[in-house]
Amino acid sequence: MGGENEVKRTPIFLLTVALLMLVMSLAALLLAIGTYMMQKTIDLVNIVLSSSAIALSLYLLIQIRKRPKRLDFETSKVTTVIRCVNCDYNSTREFEKGDYILKEVGVCPKCSGSLLIHSIFREVKEKSSK
């Protein structure tokens, strides 16, 4: 799998360009502030250009330095519901290996009927969306 070593390289050229842009735009902004302090005139074009360049270079830097997404995989709780075939008895417990739906798992404590696994499911907590 030859290409795998290339996967985690940082684009040095783009990083240099973004850093250079950030330094230059900061200098331009400072110059605009200096002009305002000395002459009390606002260099609007310079302020707008330098602020937008700062925003753009910061965005580029964030994108370049962004780490890969976390690699944890969600494991939800799985529940097994057991019901009696004769009466209304039912119980719930955590899933155990070997469980399957309609498996006989014992005798009903209320009526001595057969206890079957009625359902197995996982419960998902929905992420709130705006």
Place this chain on the structure above:
Amino acid sequence: MFTEALMASIQQGNMQDTVGWIFQLIWVLAFVFIWIYGQRIQTVLMLKEIEGSLYKLKVMRDRGRQITISTIKEVGKPDEDPEPRVDRLLEHVDIEPVTLDPTGVIRRLEHIINVREFKLRDEVRQMAPRADEMQINNLANVLETALALNQIYKIVRHYYLMGKKTLSFYVILQIQMILPLIMRESEAFISALRAFTLGQPIGDGAGALVAARLMQGKEKRIIAQDTVVSEVDIEGRKAYVIKARGPGGNVGKPGEAIRQIIEEKEGKIALIIIIDAAQKLEGERPGEVAEGVGAAIGGPGVDKYKVEDIATKYRIPLYAVLIKEGIEDVISTIRKEIVDGVEEAIERIKRIIREKTKSGDAVIIAGIGNTIGISQ
């Protein structure tokens, strides 16, 4: 005094003008640079994004392989190391039949699917000699999931490396656009590995669960390969309820089973109802039940074709009851909402039977889907 102040002011003005000019020039150059290299910068950023996802896919692929090997070792207690065989199977390729001449393509496709299934189970059987039939089915599902993860990883890597080599915006754009969907699907495959390893029912088994509920406690017989049928009295009608044989992971041959029952009854079937899981649209609730007409059978189309063909031959109405679920739920452990949907689907089936058939009629109810973790 006045003259000095004026000179200083002029000099300061000149210097500021010069600095201003330099910055103007730099900005112009920067804009020209972005104008020329803008797409390349975007390309590099997109490659960076793909790179992060590719890394995650690689971890998923490796985890799939590792889970497969450890499950085979745990369940099958093999005498020899299964790793080389698993690695060989992860590179397995299916070649679709030629469609230039479409005559008999379904029959040829079915043959290839049967050969694939047989080969996969046979390989699992050899790797896990102490596994029972149910465990072999589940292990085959685990192996198929690991295979899918490997294929996804390799395809994304192919586009990534190709994009990097050519720096072609459009090559990279293709994979970048569908990357969120690929990641969702891959995450579903990882959840599926857990479900298949533990033998838990999955979202795709919603249809099979409906059939299992209907045939519970009734006599069953094998009607086609890995497929059972049970004769059940529902609302005064004789219902032939079909599902794949569980609780091992398999989908059976519902198309063949339906065809055989109809042939046995010489076409005297009033109605066919097919229950299957269907992909929900964004905004729809998981477990929502919808009704329709037609053969609601997913997969490569062999079973769907058989049902449509035989239903058309005898002019039997085909009804569908669909249980909606997201792509990530199809192969993950079944959600509570889908189990609730199963109960609603049963009520809908009864209502359809009452409304569309007469007392004493014979109907076919087929629960489609992978029956892992669901007995009968």
